[in-house]
Amino acid sequence: MKFIPIANPQISEVEAKAVYKVVKKGWISMGKNVQNLEEKIEKFLNVKNAILFNNGTSSLHAALLAYDVKLGDEVIVPTLSYISSANVVLYCGAKPIFCDSDEMTFNTDAEKIISKITKKTKAIITTDLKGMPVDFFDIKKKLKKYNIPLISDSAESFGADYKNDKVGKQFDIHSFSFFANKNITMGEGGLITCQNSSLAKKIRIIRNQGQNRRYNHILLGNNFRLTDYAAAIGIEQLKKIDKVINEKNKIADYYNKFLDRNNIDIPFIPKYVTRHSWYMYCIKLKKKSLRNKFLKYLHKNKIDTRLSFPPIHLQPLYRKKFSLKSNIFPSSKSAFDAFVDIPCWFGMKQSQIKYIVNKINNFFK
Numbered sequence: 001m002k003f004i005p006i007a008n009p010q011i012s013e014v015e016a017k018a019v020y021k022v023v024k025k026g027w028i029s030m031g032k033n034v035q036n037l038e039e040k041i042e043k044f045l046n047v048k049n050a051i052l053f054n055n056g057t058s059s060l061h062a063a064l065l066a067y068d069v070k071l072g073d074e075v076i077v078p079t080l081s082y083i084s085s086a087n088v089v090l091y092c093g094a095k096p097i098f099c100d101s102d103e104m105t106f107n108t109d110a111e112k113i114i115s116k117i118t119k120k121t122k123a124i125i126t127t128d129l130k131g132m133p134v135d136f137f138d139i140k141k142k143l144k145k146y147n148i149p150l151i152s153d154s155a156e157s158f159g160a161d162y163k164n165d166k167v168g169k170q171f172d173i174h175s176f177s178f179f180a181n182k183n184i185t186m187g188e189g190g191l192i193t194c195q196n197s198s199l200a201k202k203i204r205i206i207r208n209q210g211q212n213r214r215y216n217h218i219l220l221g222n223n224f225r226l227t228d229y230a231a232a233i234g235i236e237q238l239k240k241i242d243k244v245i246n247e248k249n250k251i252a253d254y255y256n257k258f259l260d261r262n263n264i265d266i267p268f269i270p271k272y273v274t275r276h277s278w279y280m281y282c283i284k285l286k287k288k289s290l291r292n293k294f295l296k297y298l299h300k301n302k303i304d305t306r307l308s309f310p311p312i313h314l315q316p317l318y319r320k321k322f323s324l325k326s327n328i329f330p331s332s333k334s335a336f337d338a339f340v341d342i343p344c345w346f347g348m349k350q351s352q353i354k355y356i357v358n359k360i361n362n363f364f365k
């Protein structure tokens with residue numbers, strides 16, 4: 001068996017040809033392809049406004065800028081997320097207030113968020129960890145009386161369904177990423193979806209150095225623009241998204257059915273998740289003390305794995321800056337200690353999937 005990587009972007013000749021066409025035309029900065037892809041995404045996700053960015057960190061940053069998050073403000077962020085979710089708060093001069101995750105879903109929930117709300121709370125970010133949507137409507141309902149903007153870091157859940165509807169319009173703003181290991185990619189790329197058109201207009205201005213027309217800067221923006229050749233790749237990638245997610249769902253179904261449940265917790269999927277994006281398929285070892293041995297064993301058997309990103313409150317930058325103790329979010333910490341991502345990507349052969357299940361189950365024999 002050849003080495004099985006953790007992810008395998010589906011980039012081929014069609015993407016190369018699309019890029020070549022843009023290069024040959026000579027307009028490589030943001031242009032017609034970006035606009036075209038935005039329209040296609042609006043249709044695919046059934047959202048009013050799709051705004052492309054150069055990466056998913058920029059798009060999340062722009063969301064906070066759109067709500068004027070600034071020095072003295074607090075933004076609630078799940079600690080079990082990628083570093084960008086908190087960094088964007090610091091970029092605005094505000095303070096990230098971390099919250100814990102649920103023991104079953106590893107996503108945050110309304111109660112955990114509400115316990116962190118203060119007078120200073122300016123916005124709330126949630127994360128669709130591993131590509132599994134949070135319970136958007138429950139959070140929205142329980143937080144309604146606070147009237148605080150809700151931003152979803154949906155970087156990992158592009159193409160997933162929440163209650164039979166595409167993720168992208170449940171919260172005020174959703175931010176997505178098209179980094180190379182995401183379900184579809186442009187190498188780098190980001191996206192904001194937003195149902196409020198005046199807010200969307202502001203976000204477009206922020207993306208383009210705060211200009212409402214050339215050299216007239218009305219807001220503090222940034223250069224968050226996507227290149228037109230990246231968008232050309234995106235147009236080809238978008239055609240593949242349903243196939244990619246469907247196939248990942250089949251692989252996940254196989255894992256769910258055949259992995260040794262006496263020793264492994266498979267992902268828990270609540271009813272409101274009607275289509276998981278399976279950005280990553282993540283198992284949890286019942287005995288986390290076995291994890292190092294397990295990882296070495298899989299590596300020796302040529303199966304690539306990833307540990308999740310550590311909870312953000314444990315990152316040296318945040319621990320020091322805010323004097324955070326390591327034991328404050330037990331659920332996130334214990335999840336991180338037992339998580340192992342295993343390969344689940346479009347194009348995996350049945351023989352590879354079976355091989356992985358056999359090797360994993362044999363470890364516990």
Ligand SMILES: *Cc1c(COP(=O)(O)O)cnc(C)c1O
Binds near residue numbers: 082084155176
């Ligand atoms: C990938 C990712 C991002 C950041 O996206 P980039 O495009 O790499 O900037 C943000 N949040 C989460 C949860 C992610 O997985």
